[in-house]
Amino acid sequence: MKDFTPEIDWNDKVISIRGLYKSFGPNHVLQGIDLDLYKGENIVVLGRSGTGKSVLIKIISRLLYPDAGTVNVLGQEVPNLDVVTLRELRLKVGFCFQNGALYDSMTVGENLAFPLRRNMPGMSKAERDKRVALVLEAVGLSQTVDQMPSELSGGQRKRIGIGRTLILRPEIMLYDEPTAGLDPITCTEINNLINEVQRRFKTSSIIITHDLTCAKATGDKIAVMKGGKFIRQGSFDEVFGSNDDELIQEFYDYNFIQ
Amino acid sequence: MESIEPSEKPVITKGIDHFFFNFYNILKFIGRFFVEAFRPPYEIREFIRQCYYIGNKSLLLITLTGFITGLVFTKQSRPSLAEFGATSWLPSLISIAVLRALAPLVTALICAGKVGSSIGAELASMKVTEQIDAMEVSAINPFKYLVVTRIMATTVCLPILMFYNGIVAMFGSFVDIHLNEQTSLTTFFQNGFQNISFLDFTSSLIKATVYGFTVGIVSCYQGYHATQGTQGVGKAANVSVVISMFLIFIEEVIIVQVINALR
Ligand SMILES: Nc1ncnc2c1ncn2[C@@H]1O[C@H](COP(=O)(O)OP(=O)(O)OP(=O)(O)O)[C@@H](O)[C@H]1O
Ligand SMILES: [Mg+2]
Numbered sequence: 001m002k003d004f005t006p007e008i009d010w011n012d013k014v015i016s017i018r019g020l021y022k023s024f025g026p027n028h029v030l031q032g033i034d035l036d037l038y039k040g041e042n043i044v045v046l047g048r049s050g051t052g053k054s055v056l057i058k059i060i061s062r063l064l065y066p067d068a069g070t071v072n073v074l075g076q077e078v079p080n081l082d083v084v085t086l087r088e089l090r091l092k093v094g095f096c097f098q099n100g101a102l103y104d105s106m107t108v109g110e111n112l113a114f115p116l117r118r119n120m121p122g123m124s125k126a127e128r129d130k131r132v133a134l135v136l137e138a139v140g141l142s143q144t145v146d147q148m149p150s151e152l153s154g155g156q157r158k159r160i161g162i163g164r165t166l167i168l169r170p171e172i173m174l175y176d177e178p179t180a181g182l183d184p185i186t187c188t189e190i191n192n193l194i195n196e197v198q199r200r201f202k203t204s205s206i207i208i209t210h211d212l213t214c215a216k217a218t219g220d221k222i223a224v225m226k227g228g229k230f231i232r233q234g235s236f237d238e239v240f241g242s243n244d245d246e247l248i249q250e251f252y253d254y255n256f257i258q
Numbered sequence: 259m260e261s262i263e264p265s266e267k268p269v270i271t272k273g274i275d276h277f278f279f280n281f282y283n284i285l286k287f288i289g290r291f292f293v294e295a296f297r298p299p300y301e302i303r304e305f306i307r308q309c310y311y312i313g314n315k316s317l318l319l320i321t322l323t324g325f326i327t328g329l330v331f332t333k334q335s336r337p338s339l340a341e342f343g344a345t346s347w348l349p350s351l352i353s354i355a356v357l358r359a360l361a362p363l364v365t366a367l368i369c370a371g372k373v374g375s376s377i378g379a380e381l382a383s384m385k386v387t388e389q390i391d392a393m394e395v396s397a398i399n400p401f402k403y404l405v406v407t408r409i410m411a412t413t414v415c416l417p418i419l420m421f422y423n424g425i426v427a428m429f430g431s432f433v434d435i436h437l438n439e440q441t442s443l444t445t446f447f448q449n450g451f452q453n454i455s456f457l458d459f460t461s462s463l464i465k466a467t468v469y470g471f472t473v474g475i476v477s478c479y480q481g482y483h484a485t486q487g488t489q490g491v492g493k494a495a496n497v498s499v500v501i502s503m504f505l506i507f508i509e510e511v512i513i514v515q516v517i518n519a520l521r
Contacts, residue, residue, distance in 0.1 A: 061395045090397040101392035103384075115396040118403075168396060 004199050006220055012039040013072075014172055014204045015060065020069035022055055029055050031228030033069070037172070042198055042205045044219030046212075051225050053208040054098070057174040060206070061095050062086060074171065091119060094170035094203075098177045100161030102149035109145040112136065112164050119168065131167060138200070139163040139193060155186035162193060166201065173197060173205040179214045191217040212240075287479050291409055294402045301407045308411035316372045316419060320365060324423040327360050328352065328430025336438070345439055346449070352431040353450035354458070361424035362462050363510060366469035369416055370502035374477040377408055378498030381481025382491040390482070405482060409474030416470030417463055424462075461517045468513065469506050476502045 015037035022030040029052035037043050047053050058064045059071060062078050071078040076089055102111050112132045116123055136142045139159040149157060158178060165173065178194060179187040191214050197203055198218075207218055215222055215236065222239045224232040232239045332352055339345050381404060384390050393400040432446050441449075477498035484490040 058391075063391050063394060087397045090395055093395070095392070095395040097388045097392055099387065101388040103389055103392075104387075115398065118398045119396070164392075165396070 002195050002217070004195075006040055006042065006198055007202070008041045008220065009039040013037065014039050014074055015206070016070075016072040017060075018070045020056070020059065020071065021067045022052070022059060022064065023067055029228055030059075030066075033225075033228070033230060035223065035230065037204050037206060039204055040198070040202060042194070042207060042218050042220045044207045044209060044215040044222045045225055046210060046215055046222060047208075047225030048210060052228055053225060054176055056225075057095065057176060057206060057208060060174060061090065061093055091168055092170050093172045094165035094168065094174065096158070096162050096165050096173065096175045096178060098180065099154070100149070100157035102152075102157055102160060102164070104149045106149075107145070108136075108141070108147050108149065108152070108160055111149065111160065112167050115164065115168050135163040135167045138166065138196070140189075155182050155190065158182070158190060159193065162190075162197070166197065169201065171203060173203045175205060175207045175209075177208055177210075179209060179211045184213075187211065187214060188217075190214075194218045283483070284475070284479055287482075288475060290401060291406060291475070294399070295406050295410065301403055304403060304407040305410050308407050309415050312369070312373050312411055312415045313419070315376065316369055317422075319368050319372060320419055320423050321426050323364055323368060324361070324426030325430035327364055328356065328427030328432075329434050330430075331355060331360070331427075332431040332434040348435055348439070349431070349441070349446050349449035350453045353428060353454055356424050356427045356431070357454060357458050357462055361420050361427060362465040362469065363506070365416060365420040365423045365466065366473070366506045367503060369412065369419065369470070370473050370506060371499055373412060374473045374498045374502045375495040377412075377474070377477035378481045379491050379495035381405075381408075381478060382484030382494035383488075385482060385484045386487050386490055401482075405478045408478055409471065412474035412477075413467055413470040416473070417466035420462065420466040457517070457521060461513070465510070465513050468509055472505050472509065473502045476505065 013036050015035065017033055017035040020030050020033035021028075033056060035043070045053050045056065055064060059066050060073060060078065062081070065079055073089060074092060076085065078086075078089070081089060102108075103114065106114065109132055112135055113128050116128050116131060132145070133142065136145060139162055141156060141159055141163070144152060144156065144160070149160070152160065162173075162175070162178070173194075175194065178190050182190065194205065194207060195218055198205060205218075207214070209215055219236060221233065222236050223230045224239060332348060335348065335351060336345060339347055339351070381390075384404070390400045390404070393403065428447070428450060432441075432443060435441050435446060436443075477494075480494040480498045480501070484494040486493070
């Protein structure tokens, strides 16, 4: 559980999705998704592998187009945006990839500085370095600044990936499986980092995972995805309080018995 | 990003569909290149970096093959010319052969193999590890930054490398002629360049530019649209080379026909 009370503004929806459909050929991945994310809130999307969780957040950042439905992010209808507005919106919506997606021809420092160099050409080098140092400190990896991504561990890469997303000071963070494939201690570190980001930078987040510990630690609300729909939404206790549902039971089995 | 898979169909129609689908996508890719290439801001630094890489990667091989082509071609041509007692024609024969045909083709094939495969593999690995998506979501235009710069670099560098290759080939030829006919360097080059026309020069320049553009487009397209994880990386590199070389030969035939019609 969080050691602070997140400041959620229940009057300000930063993401609002209605009736979202997406298929790849015969593979109907999303079949009517509805989701609201309020300012300052962390929503955890739980679901088994291949249910379309990544597809959902890729649609939010327009790496993919939806087949039907509305996707409203910070007051803008994402699928219809022109290039310029999309660019402005993307500066406000951070995306953390499943494996960090670090640029492997650049050092950690260059990875972090790259989005700044590209998007804020007016920024001085000194100021850029200061921001890089600040973000590295926030993700707890100041010593890696001159290392190449290939020299980092999986957990470190993810943290640098989160850092690289944070460096543009986004209002919304989208985390794709931030704890997948990591040991429990590193998972706890990442969970704490996600909460720290929420507290310190006042971000709203969608966190995709199939890790219940992560869900419990970081989520203000949990949404469980199955068959391309959310079958449950609510606080952790509301969703997992009664474990009558088969899927919920599956999650328990997967997370605690294994 | 748009999906580039055609829909489910019987095998033959699917094959034809696939062909036209790819063809259409490549045309779209080329169109996008021209749109983005002429729209500021220009990625000058990245372009220069790519040019440096291309030169760095292929210079040694181009020097070596240039020298050997010149030397061997001279050796092989001498007996036939000697039959007519016309070995003094060797310099002009070689220079025409080198400039008109050998240098553009040899340089293009080496660049397709060396540069095309590395661009294909590099972009493909960036694609499958989501680095290209990562650029996109941080409001960076990956097409402009990665693709446009690379295509421009191959298009600009290949003609330069071609002329370099030609000069090295001439030196290779000079070494052999000097050893056999004791021709001096000045006489050799005077004789050599006598018969070279402006058309020869421009046609080679055009050829090399077209080949450079081809290598750039093909390898960037393959890399940028790679799928299937790490397996896709090897495939992109491989397919880049094969298709580039194939297209280079087809273009050679077409350009030679056009030039000869003009001559
Ligand atoms: N670009 C694409 N083209 C075709 N099919 C895709 C594409 N992206 C995803 N899919 C398909 O969509 C389905 C959902 O994929 P997605 O990556 O969203 O799963 P996920 O819930 O994130 O799973 P995981 O937990 O393993 O990451 C999969 O069946 C996948 O094959
Ligand atoms: Mg996923």
